[in-house]
Amino acid sequence: MAESLQAHRVFGRLSDAGRQKLLDQLTVQDVVAGQEVAHGDGLRGALHWAVSGSVSLLDEQDQALIALAPGEFFGLSLGHELGATHARALTDGHIARLDAADLDALRQDSPALTYLLPASRANQRSGRRVHGDADPALNLMTTPVRSLIRRAPITVAPHTSIRDAAQLMSAQRVSSVLIVEQDHLFGLITDRDLRNRVIAAGLDTSRPVADIATLAPMSIDVGNPAFDALLLMARHNIHHVPVLDGPRIAGMITATDLTEQHSTSAVYLAGDIYKQSAVEGLQAASRKVQHLQKSLAAAEASAYSTGHIVTAITDAITTRLLQLGEARLGPPPVDYVWVAAGSQARNEQTAKSDQDNCMVLDDRYDPALHGEYFKALATLVCDGLNACGYVYCPGEMMAMTDQWRLPRQQWADHFERWTSTPDPKALMLTCVFFDLRAIHGQSALLDTLRHDVLRRTQGNSLFLAHMVGNALQHQPPLGLFKGIATIRSGEHKGTVDLKHTGVVPIVDLARVYALAGGNAAVNTHDRLLDAASGGAISEQSARDLRDALEFLAFMRIQHQARQIAADEAPDNFLRLDELSNFERTQLKDAFTVVQSLQSVLGHRYRM
Numbered sequence: 001m002a003e004s005l006q007a008h009r010v011f012g013r014l015s016d017a018g019r020q021k022l023l024d025q026l027t028v029q030d031v032v033a034g035q036e037v038a039h040g041d042g043l044r045g046a047l048h049w050a051v052s053g054s055v056s057l058l059d060e061q062d063q064a065l066i067a068l069a070p071g072e073f074f075g076l077s078l079g080h081e082l083g084a085t086h087a088r089a090l091t092d093g094h095i096a097r098l099d100a101a102d103l104d105a106l107r108q109d110s111p112a113l114t115y116l117l118p119a120s121r122a123n124q125r126s127g128r129r130v131h132g133d134a135d136p137a138l139n140l141m142t143t144p145v146r147s148l149i150r151r152a153p154i155t156v157a158p159h160t161s162i163r164d165a166a167q168l169m170s171a172q173r174v175s176s177v178l179i180v181e182q183d184h185l186f187g188l189i190t191d192r193d194l195r196n197r198v199i200a201a202g203l204d205t206s207r208p209v210a211d212i213a214t215l216a217p218m219s220i221d222v223g224n225p226a227f228d229a230l231l232l233m234a235r236h237n238i239h240h241v242p243v244l245d246g247p248r249i250a251g252m253i254t255a256t257d258l259t260e261q262h263s264t265s266a267v268y269l270a271g272d273i274y275k276q277s278a279v280e281g282l283q284a285a286s287r288k289v290q291h292l293q294k295s296l297a298a299a300e301a302s303a304y305s306t307g308h309i310v311t312a313i314t315d316a317i318t319t320r321l322l323q324l325g326e327a328r329l330g331p332p333p334v335d336y337v338w339v340a341a342g343s344q345a346r347n348e349q350t351a352k353s354d355q356d357n358c359m360v361l362d363d364r365y366d367p368a369l370h371g372e373y374f375k376a377l378a379t380l381v382c383d384g385l386n387a388c389g390y391v392y393c394p395g396e397m398m399a400m401t402d403q404w405r406l407p408r409q410q411w412a413d414h415f416e417r418w419t420s421t422p423d424p425k426a427l428m429l430t431c432v433f434f435d436l437r438a439i440h441g442q443s444a445l446l447d448t449l450r451h452d453v454l455r456r457t458q459g460n461s462l463f464l465a466h467m468v469g470n471a472l473q474h475q476p477p478l479g480l481f482k483g484i485a486t487i488r489s490g491e492h493k494g495t496v497d498l499k500h501t502g503v504v505p506i507v508d509l510a511r512v513y514a515l516a517g518g519n520a521a522v523n524t525h526d527r528l529l530d531a532a533s534g535g536a537i538s539e540q541s542a543r544d545l546r547d548a549l550e551f552l553a554f555m556r557i558q559h560q561a562r563q564i565a566a567d568e569a570p571d572n573f574l575r576l577d578e579l580s581n582f583e584r585t586q587l588k589d590a591f592t593v594v595q596s597l598q599s600v601l602g603h604r605y606r607m
Helices: 002-007 016-025 100-109 111-116 121-126 136-141 162-172 191-199 226-236 266-274 279-286 288-298 303-329 367-387 408-420 424-433 444-457 461-471 499-517 524-533 539-565 581-604
Strands: 027-031 036-039 046-052 055-058 064-068 073-075 086-089 093-099 176-181 184-190 240-245 248-254 336-341 357-361 405-407 436-441 495-497 573-575
Touching: 002 016, 016 093, 016 100, 036 046, 046 100, 093 100, 162 176, 162 191, 176 248, 184 191, 184 240, 226 240, 226 266, 226 303, 266 279, 266 288, 266 303, 279 288, 279 303, 279 367, 288 303, 288 539, 303 336, 303 367, 303 436, 303 539, 336 444, 357 367, 357 408, 357 444, 367 405, 405 408, 408 424, 408 444, 424 461, 436 444, 444 499, 461 499, 461 581, 495 499, 499 524, 499 539, 499 581, 524 539, 539 573, 539 581
Parallel strands: 357 405
Antiparallel strands: 027 093, 036 086, 046 073, 046 093, 055 064, 055 086, 176 184, 240 248, 336 357, 336 436, 495 573
16 A cells, blocks of 8 residues: 555655555555445545546436546545545445545645645635635646546537538537547537538538538547646637547537636636737736736645646747737748747746747748748747737847747757757757747647757767756755855845746756656656656655755745735745745755755766
8 A cells, every 4th residue: 555655646745754644544445346435425525546446436316427547536526516426336446535634634734735636625615725716727637537528429420411410519509519430530510610610601501511620639538637638728729629538539528617717717818818819919818827827826726737827828829929920921931830948848937937939940941032021920929928028038049039040950950069069158058948849830840859959968978967067056045054045135135036046956957867868858847757767866856856846836936926916026036034934944955855966966977
């Protein structure tokens, strides 16, 4: 059982002592297939965990609502919204039970796990500020996509007439149907397609439904957290996502399945962004980002989740600006991809962010023929981002700068030079431009470039030694006797810079691990997971760094939320008197973890 706790995606984040305490509190039951696991108040009054074996949640008519895989939680509010009244084992296995009071204590003892664990019903009734109270979308991290499926998929064949498909949608009271051929997903149509592509266009309704369908639509797996579906919808301005169980079609989920709180939901905010036809409208939408971050902070959402949600809005604004630019300038003369760098690329943005971006152009690009178009497009987008609050990069590392708007081969030449001759400027540029993510356009242009770069850096000990030396320039603010050292003078005297002396050192460490191991992950948390699985650092060290990153980033988000609430401009400078004694101790522990692993890496790549 101890091994199962350590391997679990949530409980594995606890310290050894925390897992031992939890182990003492858990009640573990051996079950056989067909055995009732919990019912009534027994189901709703505790958190249950399918350690092994599958479990079915059923309603009061004994109808199966959802099948849960090993490792999933149920009980409390999980499944209650579906009308679940009891749970039954589908296979032999082990079920662990944690009383609500012990769950509340665990949440209080381990704030970093708050977002990953459901609240007890007592917490929900008391009105205490717990994860999910401010925005139901925040519950989606622990909710599997399969639990959002309300019914069996409604499907038609590609040759079905538009009229017959519309009549089926009306009869079934659904806003979309899936198009299936030989048991494989072919496409989908929505009520919006019927309005815009049929009625508004005066199309003959006897034509096949395939003529108006979205073909090869984006989909999601039943086992993914529903949070992934939220991000998929927000980034791509879609409100219907087919759900697959392997190759099999399991159902459909919609934006309304994810959240009813439209005002603070990333899905609906992104949808509003894609409706705008001018920069002024995007400015108004972007002002809601601070409210979104404040809502996420009030709900004590994890920094990992907040970063992904806030960044999804930046992605949407960027994409819409590019769409407006192409509408004004005409279609691009050659393929390109707009690429985010820095915190946007890593999905780690907060309400206080500037812009770092570039463009990778197809190698058919001819400056004489195409230069004016792409300069105009890049300038329009960067100016628009600045107007929306994403201020110009002080170092001009933006696509509107000619040297960062290049054909793919020239980018490859740059990276080859930077990695073979790692002078200070090359190291600085590598730090910026190794953290890249495609936002809009032909992503293959970036994918092949990144693959080439990773091939050059993996095992390149000279380059990595210089990268480590560069990374060690950002040191945690610990004094001679391991106390926290605040800034001594200037505008921010008496504060700690949570970004440059807290978050950035961990980002730098994770980047070195990724370059050394040839790992393609961009997000810092994900890079640390890859580093542990690849043996670059121990599982314990990776867990310590992830926890330190989560705590420091969480403190930064909470600090900025307090400033937003006070109508102050958010920054990264925290006064220690904002923290409790307990939080100060955690802050010092986080800095100590970072300093220790910096020392290890420094010795490994000593020049």
